[in-house]
Amino acid sequence: MEGERRLTLFEKLFFVEIIKGHMLTLRYLFSKPFTIQYPDEKRAPVPKSRGIHTFKLNPDGTERCNACGLCARICPSKCMKIAGEKIDNVRVAKDYDVDLTRCIFCGMCVDSCPKDALAMVEAYEFSAYDKNDLMLDKKKMHLYSSKVTA
Numbered sequence: 001m002e003g004e005r006r007l008t009l010f011e012k013l014f015f016v017e018i019i020k021g022h023m024l025t026l027r028y029l030f031s032k033p034f035t036i037q038y039p040d041e042k043r044a045p046v047p048k049s050r051g052i053h054t055f056k057l058n059p060d061g062t063e064r065c066n067a068c069g070l071c072a073r074i075c076p077s078k079c080m081k082i083a084g085e086k087i088d089n090v091r092v093a094k095d096y097d098v099d100l101t102r103c104i105f106c107g108m109c110v111d112s113c114p115k116d117a118l119a120m121v122e123a124y125e126f127s128a129y130d131k132n133d134l135m136l137d138k139k140k141m142h143l144y145s146s147k148v149t150a
């Protein structure tokens, strides 16, 4: 094949490439390991990493979201469903559902929100055996909302 280097007779006779491979393995055998013993050891997520979705709250604990639906419209996975209602003439989100089995964690919903009402926190340990457990609703999103700084 073009560009492929042919082995010299010396390299063929003395398995030079194999010896080089073993030397490399030996070098890494005595160096500091890159791996960690998860879940006993945890790695800190990189700053601004995108984990689970949550609401940013006003200082009085109310949600900022007015159910405008912009985040759902911009979502490339079309995995968000939002329904609004009016309470005391203020529009709020009645339902806010995110299907995490389809979410690609791109963060476009967070970036597009005109009310700065949404966040994705660093929590990443939310795997589940049941697909239904990966359907986020308002109740589940509020479990993480206190972690968000306004």
Ligand code: SF4
Pocket (backbone or CB within 6 Å): 074, 075, 076, 077, 078, 079, 080, 098, 102, 103, 104, 105, 106, 107, 108, 109, 110
């Ligand atoms: S992170 Fe991306 S894919 Fe997931 S809900 Fe938001 S916009 Fe949709």
Ligand code: SF4
Pocket (backbone or CB within 6 Å): 064, 065, 066, 067, 068, 069, 070, 071, 072, 082, 093, 112, 113, 114, 115, 116, 117, 118
């Ligand atoms: S999170 Fe933001 S963009 Fe999405 S519905 Fe609420 S206010 Fe609108």
